[in-house]
Amino acid sequence: MTTVTVTGAAGQIGYALLFRIASGAMLGSGTPVRLRLLEVPQAVAAASGVAMELDDCAFPLLESVDVFDDASLAFEGANVALLVGSRPRTADMARADLLAANGAIFGPQGRAINSAASDDIRVLVVGNPANTNALIAASHAPDVPRSRFTAMTRLDHNRAVSQLSQKTGAPVSAISRVTIWGNHSATQYPDVSHALIDGRAPKLDHAWVENEFIPTVARRGTAIIEARGSSSAASAANAAIDHVRDWVHGTPEGDWTSAALPSDSSYGVPEGLVSSFPVTSAGGEWQIVPGLEIDEFSRERIDASAAELADERAAVTELGLI
Numbered sequence: 001m002t003t004v005t006v007t008g009a010a011g012q013i014g015y016a017l018l019f020r021i022a023s024g025a026m027l028g029s030g031t032p033v034r035l036r037l038l039e040v041p042q043a044v045a046a047a048s049g050v051a052m053e054l055d056d057c058a059f060p061l062l063e064s065v066d067v068f069d070d071a072s073l074a075f076e077g078a079n080v081a082l083l084v085g086s087r088p089r090t091a092d093m094a095r096a097d098l099l100a101a102n103g104a105i106f107g108p109q110g111r112a113i114n115s116a117a118s119d120d121i122r123v124l125v126v127g128n129p130a131n132t133n134a135l136i137a138a139s140h141a142p143d144v145p146r147s148r149f150t151a152m153t154r155l156d157h158n159r160a161v162s163q164l165s166q167k168t169g170a171p172v173s174a175i176s177r178v179t180i181w182g183n184h185s186a187t188q189y190p191d192v193s194h195a196l197i198d199g200r201a202p203k204l205d206h207a208w209v210e211n212e213f214i215p216t217v218a219r220r221g222t223a224i225i226e227a228r229g230s231s232s233a234a235s236a237a238n239a240a241i242d243h244v245r246d247w248v249h250g251t252p253e254g255d256w257t258s259a260a261l262p263s264d265s266s267y268g269v270p271e272g273l274v275s276s277f278p279v280t281s282a283g284g285e286w287q288i289v290p291g292l293e294i295d296e297f298s299r300e301r302i303d304a305s306a307a308e309l310a311d312e313r314a315a316v317t318e319l320g321l322i
């Protein structure tokens with residue numbers, strides 16, 4: 001039995017996520033699930049409607065669904081927490097206001113995880129700015145190992161694999177060793193310098209990588225918002241499922257994926273920043289892939305995204321949020 005807490009449960013991503021968790025897509029067909037949904041008071045009725053629909057699916061693996069507007073109840077006994085609800089940026093909002101508004105959400109949720117969740121809690125932050133929200137939550141949960149707080153760059157990773165597949169004509173299943181470095185923002189660095197297609201390094205046109213591939217992946221979230229009128233939901237939910245499934249069940253032999261984890265100073269990313277790396281998972285633990293050669297082109301981009309994360313950390317430190 002696994003207890004999964006999902007925040008922002010009445011939102012768009014929540015609606016695309018919860019039914020797949022309940023069907024077994026995230027934890028496997030042998031793992032019964034208890035869902036605990038957290039929403040703000042004004043969205044509890046909507047979340048209860050989603051809970052009614054979950055009941056109506058009669059999922060064999062779904063043991064229970066409960067809805068809360070109190071974080072310390074919602075995280076009680078949680079083994080997995082998906083922090084989706086956040087305060088999105090509006091046009092008139094300064095960055096400090098955005099960080100402060102999210103500090104008011106992720107600080108208390110970190111404290112609730114610290115006091116109420118199970119000892120094996122694994123946290124994935126989806127709500128933006130995801131990396132720094134994860135840093136805030138982790139800093140309010142001193143009894144939980146830092147490595148259990150992660151932020152989602154799997155959607156960027158999947159976007160990168162898809163773009164490479166479309167460019168080369170190779171199926172997605174033939175592509176391995178793609179990496180997203182840094183922040184889930186426009187400064188992220190989608191890196192194909194170690195990518196393999198059918199186990200061999202493809203010959204990619206550097207101009208395409210620099211001028212088309214990288215900007216397309218890094219700005220895909222904005223392109224989706226422009227096209228759909230709201231941010232990616234089903235693909236974000238799918239990426240969250242992929243992230244937790246790989247964390248719990250492991251990554252395939254010979255490949256890696258991307259996830260944002262507290263840095264251990266690997267690849268020159270300052271310690272403690274929640275930054276995306278190439279990662280493998282085994283035994284329920286992420287490991288940063290060691291020893292990759294980093295050329296000058298990659299170095300500049302990894303450093304630029306790490307610098308943005310360091311700025312965000314300085315801003316939340318200044319605001320007293322961590």
Ligand SMILES: NC(=O)c1ccc[n+]([C@@H]2O[C@H](COP(=O)([O-])OP(=O)(O)OC[C@H]3O[C@@H](n4cnc5c(N)ncnc54)[C@H](O)[C@@H]3O)[C@@H](O)[C@H]2O)c1
Binds near residue numbers: 009011040087130
């Ligand atoms: N990391 C990624 O790759 C990625 C991708 C897509 C979207 N996102 C982000 O995910 C977040 C959610 O997106 P969405 O489309 O579902 O948004 P949405 O507005 O449809 O839903 C968000 C939900 O969160 C709830 N919420 C707000 N504050 C809360 C709190 N303190 N506790 C519990 N619930 C709370 C809201 O009531 C709302 O129902 C946004 O921040 C979005 O930018 C991240």
Ligand SMILES: O=C(O)C[C@H](O)C(=O)O
Binds near residue numbers: 128155221222224
């Ligand atoms: O919500 C956003 O700003 C975009 C989202 O993070 C995405 O990458 O699709």
